[in-house]
Amino acid sequence: MTILVDMDDTIEQLLRAWIHAVNETYGTDVRHEDIRSWNFTDAFPSLTEEQIYDVVLNDDFWKTVEPIPDADRVLQQWIDAGHEVYIVTATPLQGLVGKMEHCLFRYFPFIDWNHVIITARKQLLKADVLIDDGVHNHEGGDYKKVLVTAGHNRAYDAEANGMIRADNWQEIERIVAELEKECS
Numbered sequence: 001m002t003i004l005v006d007m008d009d010t011i012e013q014l015l016r017a018w019i020h021a022v023n024e025t026y027g028t029d030v031r032h033e034d035i036r037s038w039n040f041t042d043a044f045p046s047l048t049e050e051q052i053y054d055v056v057l058n059d060d061f062w063k064t065v066e067p068i069p070d071a072d073r074v075l076q077q078w079i080d081a082g083h084e085v086y087i088v089t090a091t092p093l094q095g096l097v098g099k100m101e102h103c104l105f106r107y108f109p110f111i112d113w114n115h116v117i118i119t120a121r122k123q124l125l126k127a128d129v130l131i132d133d134g135v136h137n138h139e140g141g142d143y144k145k146v147l148v149t150a151g152h153n154r155a156y157d158a159e160a161n162g163m164i165r166a167d168n169w170q171e172i173e174r175i176v177a178e179l180e181k182e183c184s
């Protein structure tokens, strides 16, 4: 199968590191657990969007972003089994090299640049499956949709919208194994 895998908050914990960096920089006190919407800047009413984005638009920020447990093991396993795995991420140009070097290639060294796709229009891609926490990346896509649970999508009815919800990488592994049986 061709499997597309989102990066931010699917294989690494961007939001947790981002909130930490904003709190450190501006003395705010927001907890990752409190975020309930995609537009998390609402959680910092005293700050402008520019101030919030400023802290992540540099290469060094990415040294603080941690991987999500089991993602590396499952991705490696899929590749070993002959699946085509692509990391698909919408990301600003500033900090892109840091994101790749300090995060993706550091924690997922078996992924190379030829298997990275940068786009905000994931629906243009042809694949069997997309693993992603962003509802908007699944909507209208011509692939099986695995919605990775995050604070901002917790209240979303995945099943009613043709998606399969997964809370962690053990569940993702199991779901993709089921989809593989359906595909073959």
Ligand SMILES: [Mg+2]
Residues within 6 Å of the ligand: 006, 007, 008, 009, 010, 132, 133, 134
């Ligand atoms: Mg994401």
